[in-house]
Amino acid sequence: MAKSELLLSGKDVTKIFSNKKKKIIAVDHVNFEFKSGEIISIVGESGSGKTTLAKMILGLLSPTSGEIIFRDRPIELKTREKRIEYWKNVQPIFQDPFSSFNIFKKVDNVLSDCIKLLNIKLKKDEKYKKIEEACNFVNLRFDEIYNKYPFELSGGQMQRLMIARVLLIRPRLVIADEPTSMIDACSRASILDALMKLRDETGTTVVFITHDIGLAYYVSDKIYVMKEGRFVEEGFPDDVILNPTEEYTKHLIGDVPKIESRWAL
Amino acid sequence: MAEKLLEVKNLKSVYKTRFNERITAVDDVSFDLEDGKCLGIAGESGCGKSTLAMSIMGYYYPPLFYESGSVCIGGVDIIKMSYNQLREKILGKEIAYIPQAAMNALNPTQRIINLIEDVMKEHVSGITKNEIKKIAEERFETLNLPKDVLQKYPIELSGGMKQRTVIAISTILNPKILIADEPTSALDVTSQKIVIKLLKDLIKRGFIKAMVFITHELPLLYNIADDIMVMYAGEIVESGEADEVIFDPIHPYSNGLMNSIIVPEKGIKGKKLTVIPGAPPNLKYKLEGCRFSDRCLYAKDECKISKVNMKYVNNSRSYRCVLRVDELKEMYENGKKRATT
Numbered sequence: 001m002a003k004s005e006l007l008l009s010g011k012d013v014t015k016i017f018s019n020k021k022k023k024i025i026a027v028d029h030v031n032f033e034f035k036s037g038e039i040i041s042i043v044g045e046s047g048s049g050k051t052t053l054a055k056m057i058l059g060l061l062s063p064t065s066g067e068i069i070f071r072d073r074p075i076e077l078k079t080r081e082k083r084i085e086y087w088k089n090v091q092p093i094f095q096d097p098f099s100s101f102n103i104f105k106k107v108d109n110v111l112s113d114c115i116k117l118l119n120i121k122l123k124k125d126e127k128y129k130k131i132e133e134a135c136n137f138v139n140l141r142f143d144e145i146y147n148k149y150p151f152e153l154s155g156g157q158m159q160r161l162m163i164a165r166v167l168l169i170r171p172r173l174v175i176a177d178e179p180t181s182m183i184d185a186c187s188r189a190s191i192l193d194a195l196m197k198l199r200d201e202t203g204t205t206v207v208f209i210t211h212d213i214g215l216a217y218y219v220s221d222k223i224y225v226m227k228e229g230r231f232v233e234e235g236f237p238d239d240v241i242l243n244p245t246e247e248y249t250k251h252l253i254g255d256v257p258k259i260e261s262r263w264a265l
Numbered sequence: 266m267a268e269k270l271l272e273v274k275n276l277k278s279v280y281k282t283r284f285n286e287r288i289t290a291v292d293d294v295s296f297d298l299e300d301g302k303c304l305g306i307a308g309e310s311g312c313g314k315s316t317l318a319m320s321i322m323g324y325y326y327p328p329l330f331y332e333s334g335s336v337c338i339g340g341v342d343i344i345k346m347s348y349n350q351l352r353e354k355i356l357g358k359e360i361a362y363i364p365q366a367a368m369n370a371l372n373p374t375q376r377i378i379n380l381i382e383d384v385m386k387e388h389v390s391g392i393t394k395n396e397i398k399k400i401a402e403e404r405f406e407t408l409n410l411p412k413d414v415l416q417k418y419p420i421e422l423s424g425g426m427k428q429r430t431v432i433a434i435s436t437i438l439n440p441k442i443l444i445a446d447e448p449t450s451a452l453d454v455t456s457q458k459i460v461i462k463l464l465k466d467l468i469k470r471g472f473i474k475a476m477v478f479i480t481h482e483l484p485l486l487y488n489i490a491d492d493i494m495v496m497y498a499g500e501i502v503e504s505g506e507a508d509e510v511i512f513d514p515i516h517p518y519s520n521g522l523m524n525s526i527i528v529p530e531k532g533i534k535g536k537k538l539t540v541i542p543g544a545p546p547n548l549k550y551k552l553e554g555c556r557f558s559d560r561c562l563y564a565k566d567e568c569k570i571s572k573v574n575m576k577y578v579n580n581s582r583s584y585r586c587v588l589r590v591d592e593l594k595e596m597y598e599n600g601k602k603r604a605t606t
Contacts, residue, residue: 046424046453139542154544155310184481186309189525189538211453214484214529218538241529255454257484258528259511263458265465265488 007036007205008057008173012066015052026052028229029066036172039199039206041216041237043252044226050209053226054177057207058092059083071172088117091171095178097158101150107161108146114168134164137201138194156187163194170202177209192219213249214256217241225249270441270475271298271321271360276334278320281327286549289332290316292499298442303468303476305490305507307483307522311545313499314479315365318446321477322360323351338442357388361440361473363432365447370431371419378415381434388438401437407470408433408463425456429463436472443473447480461489483526487511492581495519498545498556501575505582515584517561520597537604555587563588563596 015027027049034040044050055061057068059077067074070089077083094100101110111131115122122130132142138160150158159179166174176195180188196219199206210216216223216237223240225233225248233246244250257263278291290313298304308314316329323343325331335342338359343351364370372380381401385392398415405412410429419427428448436443445464449457467473480486486493487507494504495518503516514520521541527533543560546552555561558568568587577583578590586593 045455139540157544184310185483186481186522186525186541189527190540192527193538193540211455212527213454214527214533217529218527218533218536237534242531252454253529255458256529257457257482257488258530259484259487259526260528260530263461263488265462 005036006033007071008032008034009069010057010066011069013053013056013063013068014065015049015056015061016064025229027056027063030229030231032224032231034173034205034207036205037199037203038222039196039208039220041208041210041220041223042226043210043213043216043223045211045252048226049229050211050226051177054092054175054207054209057173058090058175059086084117087171088169089172091166091169091174093159093162093166093174093176093179096182097155097162098150098182100162101158103150105149107148107150107153107158111161111165111168114165117169130168131164134167135161137167137197138164139190140164154187155183156190159183159187159191160194163191163198166204167198167202171204173205173207174198175207175209178211179208180210180215181212188215195219212256213241213252225252267299267301269297269299270339271477272335272337273297273321274335274337276317276320276336277332278316278325279330279332280316281330282549288548290329290499290548291320293334294499294501295334296494296501296504298475298477300474301468302492303478303490305486305493306477306479306496307481307486307493308496309481309545312496314481314496315446317496318362318444318477318479321444322356322362357384357435357438357440359440360442360444361435361438363428363435363443363445363448365450368424368427368451371427373419376416376418377430377434381415381437384434384437404433404437408466423456425452425459428452428456428460432460432463432467436467439472441474442477443467443475444477445479449485450480450482457485461485465489483511483522484528495522498552499548500556500585502557502586503584505578509582515578515582515590515593516557516586517563517593518557520593539604555585562600563593 010030010032013027013030017024017026030053042050056063059075075086077086101107108131112127115127115130135142135145140157140160145161180191183191195206198204208219220237223235223237224231227248233240233249240249241253244253274295276291276294277289280288280290294317306314319329321336323336331344336344338355343355378398378401382394382397385397401415402412410433414422414430422430449460452460464476468476478489490507493507493510494501497518503510503519510519511523514523521539524539541560546556546559554569554571555573558564573585573587575583575585
């Protein structure tokens with residue numbers, strides 16, 4: 001796949017939540033361009049509108065104004081068929097791995113359902129072979145997950161399984177909404193590595209949403225810094241992190257605990 | 266030498282499940298906490314950090330049971346105390362706890378001031394509502410928290426504000442020791458820094474004398490703790506001063522942890538992070554030998570046979586591994602060389 005192909009873009013995307021008393025502008029005239037094969041980070045503190053933007057890209061919320069264009073066409077999700085078609089191309093990885101699986105289903109069934117979604121008829125052992133491959137991809141042994149319910153797995157395992165699920169569907173775009181915030185620091189690196197491997201080997205675009213600018217710096221090709229619904233700074237990670245121009249970005253970098261120097265508290 | 270506020274010796278706690286399994290979540294843990302210090306406990310999820318926090322407070326409720334060892338607060342063994350004694354004399358006054366999920370720790374039907382009234386009335390006899398209000402307002406002012414929070418309901422507060430309120434409530438009786446169990450894991454980095462500043466302020470102003478800070482986030486621990494203990498599968502595998510443990514880890518597990526740190530500093534981008542392979546052992550089985558041996562890159566046959574005891578490098582530094590410090594250091598150097606070539 002050509003690296004420079006434009007995959008998803010947004011023009012003046014705005015979302016306003018309102019009731020009689022209050023009007024909250026969650027996302028305020030945002031423009032973006034995601035190219036295929038990139039890892040893009042969206043960084044900002046809680047309440048800056050990161051998740052709202054992610055939900056709009058996923059089609060779970062519709063924008064108040066502006067439009068999101070996926071491969072030259074505005075996204076349209078009126079009918080069930082169109083939604084399924086779109087979600088084959090765009091897949092999420094959510095923040096909380098403990099609630100992203102169906103707790104009544106064994107996890108390998110969840111994975112084989114994804115294969116069913118693609119409308120390919122496979123024999124049972126072929127199906128399991130495919131699942132096994134996906135598990136190996138994210139460094140999980142198949143017998144670790146075979147015949148198990150979600151509660152029997154750890155958060156890190158479940159989050160990696162989520163990536164394996166995405167790998168089976170092979171979407172064009174993955175929206176990872178704070179995929180590491182519920183995971184402890186020790187398995188965080190394995191999730192990030194799995195995401196980077198997914199991009200390297202399948203050419204999937206990954207939108208990585210986080211509040212920790214350190215993770216964004218480690219993982220991404222491009223960083224958007226979001227504040228109160230607007231992008232205040234965007235650019236390559238080396239420019240944004242090592243030479244920030246906006247006060248807000250400097251502030252975000254200063255708040256991340258570092259090991260070069262201690263905070264003066 | 267500073268006064269020892271808390272002494273934990275060979276503490277062992279077990280969970281008994283309904284399938285008659287015994288899970289030893291805290292196994293043979295010993296440490297001291299001195300006046301004015303902040304002790305950090307690091308480790309991955311499920312290694313027994315929170316169970317240790319519960320055990321230190323004598324909070325033994327089924328399925329958690331006490332097995333052996335002692336916890337002395339100010340020279341008194343709290344394990345032998347009855348529930349009422351513990352509640353009257355120790356909890357809140359000597360030792361206080363900040364829970365992990367501050368979001369759900371506040372009663373949603375009560376104003377903040379009512380929650381503070383509950384705490385004060387329970388522990389200080391004959392105190393009036395006006396006195397409580399005065400104390401609470403003063404405390405909020407010194408901690409730079411807005412006073413109008415007192416009249417609000419928890420739902421009106423943001424996550425960071427809720428956590429700060431929980432901290433203010435749990436330290437209102439000036440406990441000597443504060444146990445903070447992942448107080449910032451649900452917050453974003455900006456609120457995290459504000460909460461950490463508040464905790465440091467509490468020590469500086471003398472409202473609390475010492476703190477135990479539990480987290481899995483090592484850069485954060487480095488910024489707040491004076492000493493660090495690394496826990497693995499219920500055991501302490503390494504302890505020492507923060508600088509030493511972070512920059513010069515001895516145990517293979519701590520070394521693995523330090524290599525997975527991600528910070529926004531030059532050199533992180535493109536750096537290959539090492540991930541410790543595998544998962545921790547299931548504690549319901551009787552474990553022989555070193556618990557880390559299955560995942561350890563440097564494990565030998567002898568590691569799997571006999572129990573490993575803590576070795577002391579000096580007074581403050583100790584680790585749990587059969588190998589000598591220089592042997593381990595050499596292996597790490599070789600590992601680094603191999604990674605670069």
